[in-house]
Amino acid sequence: MSIQATLKGFGVTFKAMLTKPETIGYPEHKTPVHPRFRGRHRLWRYENGLEKCVGCSLCAAACPSDCIRVVAEENHPDERVSAGERFARIYEINMSRCIFCGYCEIACPFDAITLENEYELSEYDRPRDLIYTKSQLLMPHPKSVPNRTPEAANG
Amino acid sequence: MSSEPTPPQNDEGIAGGFPLASEARGVLEAARREGRGLTETERAIAQVEAFTPEEASARIALNEAVEEDPGIRRPMVINLGPQHPSTHGVMRLITELDGETVLDLHPVIGYLHTGIEKQCENKTWWQAITLVTRMDYLSPYSNTLAYCTSVEKLLGLEVPVRAQYLRVIMLELNRIASHLVWLGTSGLELGAISVFFFTYRERDAALDLGEMISGERMNSRYFQVGGCADDMPDGFEAELRKFVDAMPGHVDEYEQLVAGNQIWLDRLVGVGVLPADELVALGVTGPALRAAGVPHDLRRSNPYTGYERFEFDIPTFENGDAYDRFRVRMREIRESTKIIQQALDSIPEGSHIADDRKVVLPPREELAVSMEALIHHFKLVTEGYRVPAGEVYSGVESPRGEIGCYVASDGGTKPYRVHMRDASFVNLQALRPMAKGQYLADLVAMIGSLDNVMGGVDR
Numbered sequence: 233m234s235i236q237a238t239l240k241g242f243g244v245t246f247k248a249m250l251t252k253p254e255t256i257g258y259p260e261h262k263t264p265v266h267p268r269f270r271g272r273h274r275l276w277r278y279e280n281g282l283e284k285c286v287g288c289s290l291c292a293a294a295c296p297s298d299c300i301r302v303v304a305e306e307n308h309p310d311e312r313v314s315a316g317e318r319f320a321r322i323y324e325i326n327m328s329r330c331i332f333c334g335y336c337e338i339a340c341p342f343d344a345i346t347l348e349n350e351y352e353l354s355e356y357d358r359p360r361d362l363i364y365t366k367s368q369l370l371m372p373h374p375k376s377v378p379n380r381t382p383e384a385a386n387g
Numbered sequence: 388m389s390s391e392p393t394p395p396q397n398d399e400g401i402a403g404g405f406p407l408a409s410e411a412r413g414v415l416e417a418a419r420r421e422g423r424g425l426t427e428t429e430r431a432i433a434q435v436e437a438f439t440p441e442e443a444s445a446r447i448a449l450n451e452a453v454e455e456d457p458g459i460r461r462p463m464v465i466n467l468g469p470q471h472p473s474t475h476g477v478m479r480l481i482t483e484l485d486g487e488t489v490l491d492l493h494p495v496i497g498y499l500h501t502g503i504e505k506q507c508e509n510k511t512w513w514q515a516i517t518l519v520t521r522m523d524y525l526s527p528y529s530n531t532l533a534y535c536t537s538v539e540k541l542l543g544l545e546v547p548v549r550a551q552y553l554r555v556i557m558l559e560l561n562r563i564a565s566h567l568v569w570l571g572t573s574g575l576e577l578g579a580i581s582v583f584f585f586t587y588r589e590r591d592a593a594l595d596l597g598e599m600i601s602g603e604r605m606n607s608r609y610f611q612v613g614g615c616a617d618d619m620p621d622g623f624e625a626e627l628r629k630f631v632d633a634m635p636g637h638v639d640e641y642e643q644l645v646a647g648n649q650i651w652l653d654r655l656v657g658v659g660v661l662p663a664d665e666l667v668a669l670g671v672t673g674p675a676l677r678a679a680g681v682p683h684d685l686r687r688s689n690p691y692t693g694y695e696r697f698e699f700d701i702p703t704f705e706n707g708d709a710y711d712r713f714r715v716r717m718r719e720i721r722e723s724t725k726i727i728q729q730a731l732d733s734i735p736e737g738s739h740i741a742d743d744r745k746v747v748l749p750p751r752e753e754l755a756v757s758m759e760a761l762i763h764h765f766k767l768v769t770e771g772y773r774v775p776a777g778e779v780y781s782g783v784e785s786p787r788g789e790i791g792c793y794v795a796s797d798g799g800t801k802p803y804r805v806h807m808r809d810a811s812f813v814n815l816q817a818l819r820p821m822a823k824g825q826y827l828a829d830l831v832a833m834i835g836s837l838d839n840v841m842g843g844v845d846r
Contacts, residue, residue, distance in 0.1 A: 237647025244644050245581050254588050266595070268602035268620060293769045296514035333517040333608050339768045341754050341761060347602075 264380040270334045270347035271377070273325055275369040278315055283370070284344035285323060286316030291336035291345055299329035300336060316342075323366035328358050345369075349377040411447070415440040438493065462490050467830075469498045475572065475834065476841030478815075482827070489822045489830055494815055499845040507805040511771030512538055512612065515802060519792070520606045523809060523843030525568055528554075528561040529785035531610040533792035534805070536691060536781040538612045541774050541796055542746060549737035550614030551693035556627070556730045557600070557609060558692075558783075559723040563634065564593035565786035566716045570641060573713075573835035577654045582644050589637050592630055599623050613747040614740030624731060631724040631731075638720050646717075655710035659821045659833035663707065669820075670813045673788025674715040675837055679707030685784040692783075696733075697726045709836035719786075746772045771800040780808075787811050787838055811843040 256263060265271070276284045287304025303322035313319040334347050350373040355361030411433040418425050419440040430436065430443075435450075437443035452459055467480040477498035483490040503522055507515040519534045520527040532554060539546060546554075571586035594604040600623055601609035601616065609616050645651040661671075663679040676683055684701045686694040702718035704711035740747050748767055749760035776798040782791035788810030795804040814837050822830050 234647065234649035234652070238649060241581075241644045241648050244585075244640055248581075248585070254591075266599040266602075266620075268600070268617070269598055270602045290765065290768050294514070296510055296517045331517060331521075331606070332603065334602060335514070335517070338748065339764075341764060 262377055264378045265349045265351070266380050269349055269351075270332045270337075272327075272348050272350040272353055272373055273330075273336070273364070273369055274346055274348045274372065275323065275366065276344055276346065277370065282312060283314040283319060284342045285320045285340075286314050286342060286344075287318045287320035287323075288341070290339045290341065294335040294339035296333060296335060297329045297331050299326040300324070301326075320366060323369065325364045325369065326362065327353055327364055328362040348373065349379065350375065351377065411435075415443050442491075460485070469495075475839055478834075478839065478841050478844070480818075480830075480834075482830070484827060487826050487828070489825055489827055492819055492822055492830070494818060496812075496815070496841070496844050499841045501842075501846065503846050504805050504807060507802050509801065511800050512774055512802060513767070513771055515805060516611065517606075517608045519805070519807070520608055521842070522807060522846050523785065523787070523790065523811060523840045524605060525565045525840050526561055526785045526787065526790070526843075527605060527607050528557050528610060529783050529790050530792075530807070531608065532558060532692065533781060533783045533785075533790050533807070534794070535610050535612050536783070537779050537792045537794040538774060540779045540781060541777055541794065542612070542772075543775075544613055544741055544743060544746060546614050546692070547738045547741055548693065548735050549618075550739050550741070552730050552734040553615045553619065553739060554610060554692045555694065555697070556727055556734075557597070557615075559726045559730075560593055560596060560627070560630075562723045562786045563720050564590050564597075566720050567593070569716060569786075569835075569838045570713070573832075573838075574645065576831050576835045577651065579645055579648070579651060582641055585637070585641060585644065589630075589634065596623070596627055596630060599626065611740060611747070613743060614738070616740075618739040627727065628731060631727045634724045635721055638717055642717060646713075652710065654829075654832050655713060655836070656708060657706075658709040658825070658829045659712075659836050660706065660708045661817055661821050665820065666707070666817060669816050671788070671817050673785070673810050673814065673838075674712050674719065675707075675814055675817065676788070677701065677703045678711035678715045680705045685782055685789055689782070691781065697729050699726050709832050712836045712838075773798060773800055774802075782808070785810055787840065787843070788814060790843075807843075807846055809843040809846060811839040811841070812846075815839050815844055 278284060287302055289302045289304065292298075292300040292302050301322060301324045302320050304318045305321040307313060307317060307319050332347065336345050337347050352375065414425075414429040414432050418429060424438050425433070425440060425443060433443050433447070435443045435446045437446050449461060453461055462483040462485050465482050465484055467482055469477040469479040479495040479498065480492050481495060482492040501521070503518045506518055510518060516531055516534060520531045522530050567586040567590040571583040571590070574580065574582035574586075597607055598604045599620060601607040603609075661679065663676070663681050666676050666679050667681065672683065680703050682701045682703045685691070686699075687701055699722045700718075702715050702722065704714055744760075744763050746767075749757070749763050753760035754764055774796040776796050778793070778795045780791055780793045782789045789808065790810055791808035793804070793806040793808065794802055797803040818833060818837060821833050825833070
């Protein structure tokens with residue numbers, strides 16, 4: 233009786249040897265993410281190069297972990313930075329505090345900040361590398377992660 | 388010479404700053420009279436690590452016996468944890484062993500204390516959702532639902548039917564994922580390593596579905612006050628159907644792997660038995676209680692978020708041992724797939740979140756066109772909504788038992804108090820009566836079978 237059950241168990245194990253592996257070779261092959269996935273933040277510009285962020289600090293108010301710091305300043309007429317009246321002179325996100333809830337994305341009335349697909353965010357030094365500045369956030373991540381499509385999900 | 392005072396004897400006064408035996412007896416006697424446990428001071432005075440006066444007396448008697456006969460057989464105190472891999476996180480157990488037999492044990496908790504309950508008092512009602520989800524990290528949906536329903540009750544907010552269906556779907560998906568983690572890790576503890584790989588394969592598929600609908604794999608804030616953060620994305624229903632259709636077959640696979648296996652039976656049958664009335668007295672809920680034959684399930688006895696609409700069984704067994712808990716959880720996975728299928732078949736059209744502009748954020752597309760929507764948006768994000776003063780408790784059936792959220796409001800924009808009644812914390816109490824007199828090796832199986840998540844125990 234129990235021998236039978238044990239053999240049945242081994243049967244499942246041996247059958248698994250014939251199936252395709254479920255694992256992926258990680259650093260070479262990255263898992264694509266679903267469109268709603270919330271990873272690293274990104275600040276956006278309009279097509280004319282002006283920043284979408286107007287420094288209203290709504291994201292900082294919404295943030296449950298208080299990881300966003302915004303210091304706003306008036307736009308100079310000769311040297312416009314953002315499309316609005318004011319712009320964010322300092323925009324920092326402390327990535328070691330961020331919990332990726334996406335409330336900043338919800339709060340932003342101008343779609344200036346979104347959470348993108350990148351999830352490889354480890355760094356060696358907290359204050360030096362994990363406080364993302366505005367220039368970093370405006371750049372696309374060097375190692376972008378693709379969205380998951382039906383084909384990618386199965387292969 | 389004889390007139391010289393003799394040096395004070397050990398039980399007459401303070402000698403060298405050390406408390407005396409009589410004083411120790413005094414505090415123990417006082418505690419016994421009042422019928423309570425020992426305080427930390429009293430433990431220090433009695434110089435004995437015990438929690439009740441009876442225990443302390445036994446310990447003192449043993450010490451005296453040891454002094455008389457150093458070769459006497461005495462218990463050995465061993466610390467299990469906090470980093471023991473089979474204690475599910477960071478639980479420490481002070482175990483007293485006589486050979487292989489556990490004479491007594493004291494769980495020491497708090498290594499994963501995060502202060503979430505206190506933190507909630509400093510966040511707005513909306514922000515607190517992201518905190519409560521992180522307590523019992525294997526059932527984030529149950530945590531957030533307990534909190535959100537409590538707040539909804541205070542607000543008197545109606546949740547749309549479609550949102551209720553979405554909630555049920557995600558709760559049951561979460562239950563499946565949580566039970567899969569339980570089976571995998573319990574298997575690891577008992578030496579059945581293969582089952583871990585099989586369950587984590589399906590668990591990953593469940594987490595993928597969570598990522599698809601909520602954007603987060605584990606600590607999701609998908610449930611919001613008033614409904615759900617978003618509707619189902621394209622392709623979600625097909626993926627979910629694929630998952631739940633395949634799930635019963637996978638459960639068969641796990642059962643083939645372990646259920647009849649003699650080693651599995653030897654490790655689990657008759658281990659960790661507590662009679663049903665004792666479990667009820669301890670407040671144990673969830674699979675541990677149902678395995679002892681008590682068909683208590685909040686989904687049935689006190690339906691929330693529309694569970695009364697679905698047909699499902701509440702699996703119960705009679706023995707109340709670790710093997711029955713395993714069987715209950717396997718059956719629950721099957722029942723959960725049934726619930727998800729019913730919900731997908733009958734989900735009505737409608738909104739995924741309530742239409743109450745004073746509480747719920749306005750739809751995204753309205754921000755660009757409606758000034759009123761923008762004003763509401765700014766107000767809700769910066770200050771948050773006000774919740775009428777009052778207190779409310781609502782419980783939900785998490786994969787581990789009843790998770791309840793007690794919320795008190797003083798009418799402000801932040802909770803006055805958020806308290807969670809966490810199933811893991813209460814169920815952990817059953818470990819001591821369960822393990823007394825049993826073998827140390829079975830203790831690991833008992834911890835596993837109770838399925839405590841330390842993030843929920845410590846909060």
